[in-house]
Amino acid sequence: MDWGALHTILGGVNKHSTSIGKIWLTVLFIFRIMILVVAAERVWGDEQDDFICNTLQPGCKNVCYDHFFPISHIRLWALQLIFVSTPALLVAMHVAYRRHEKKRQFRKGDQKCEYKDIEEIRKQRFRIEGSLWWTYTSSIFFRLVFEAVFMYAFYFMYDGFRMPRLMKCNAWPCPNTVDCFVSRPTEKTVFTIFMIAVSSICILLNVAELCYLLTKFFLRRSKKAGNPKHHPNHENKEETKQNEMNELISDSCQNTVIGFSG
């Protein structure tokens, strides 16, 4: 299991995402996960070895390092990426559940189900409506919450986003206030700012996607509310008939679901 496996799992969700969702996923994989694995891990690779304190007192370096870096940047980012990717799994599970239901109906030989073979069910792309809309919107909401929490935790733990060159430490067993020098502080600052910037872009994309989904939802509702008032013409009658048929099909599918789970 590694980041590649996560990519495979989330890649499946991509099919059922909005365009903004697809952009978010691309940004996540290219500008965050790939940068983390290919570059950032090397920069922080020697962080404790090259953290040098101006003392020969054994143990002082360990204690000072632990005091200034309760959890390393790189681990915090890895956790952030894992937590931020996880809500997309809710959507994946929901889609898998729906597919499973449709396959069950197909196997039962239910003539109301409109698929010709199992391959078609497997390849079908579900629209983001109904319960899937709620799952999708909740997943975006959780993503936003996790991003914000981790960014705040970062800011709180490291007093901003800059990596200082020198830290003064007087934790026991250091005999007095000693100077400790961080390795590659500028490079680390650059990567920190880069990761924060990309996190902010991801937050903006999530907010945009949330607004887009809400707008679509309200527009759809107002269309539905507005429909009965329209003067019926030939095309609208066909549409209304098709809508009724679709509702009947989805109702019967839902009854089958209740029957299965009850």
Added chain:
Amino acid sequence: MSWRFLRDLLSGANKYSTGIGRIWVAVVFIFRLLVYIAAAENIWKYEHDEFECNIKQPGCENVCFDHFFPISHIRLWALQLIMVSAPSLLVVFHVAYRENRGTHHNRKLYKRPGELDGGLLCTYLISLILKTGFEIVFLVLFYKLYNGFKVPRLVKCDISPCPNTVDCYISKPTEKMIFLYFLVATSCLCIVLNLSELSYLIFKYSIKCYLKRYIKKRQ
């Protein structure tokens, strides 16, 4: 042989799991295996090199490290992941055995994959009990071996050849503690999922059994 094998094994068992079982697999993959590989492994990578004692006596550091870490946290974590995933093999073997018998007798024994019946249900329940058991055993082991889930900054050691009580400093104790708590939290979550799945299955199939008997009686 790597963690990919475990991943493939669990994905294979996933087909015959209930909904809660699939959530368990997702939790194990993402919050335990992925966190282990992507983050935790590197924290413990140089734990012996970075373990420092306030003494120049050769051998003292080695002896003290060995005394305080009979088995490293990270190795215990890896063992836990392997042991907790292993009971899923029972289900995989059972299905393979039945399907093999089915091809011999030229018929399909499992008409619908994902349906737990009779023997497979027993195997599945046993695997759940074993999984929960292993989780609890490892949590208790962690607690007993390391006196709780804390990682101290400083340990005092007076084992020969150390000439007296020396101070030894553990590297990255706070980070290790954070990840240990994370491990405990995910283990507890997995225990809760296993227990709910167990209760759900027992409840569902006892109702089914009861209804069958009731209908038979009426007939």
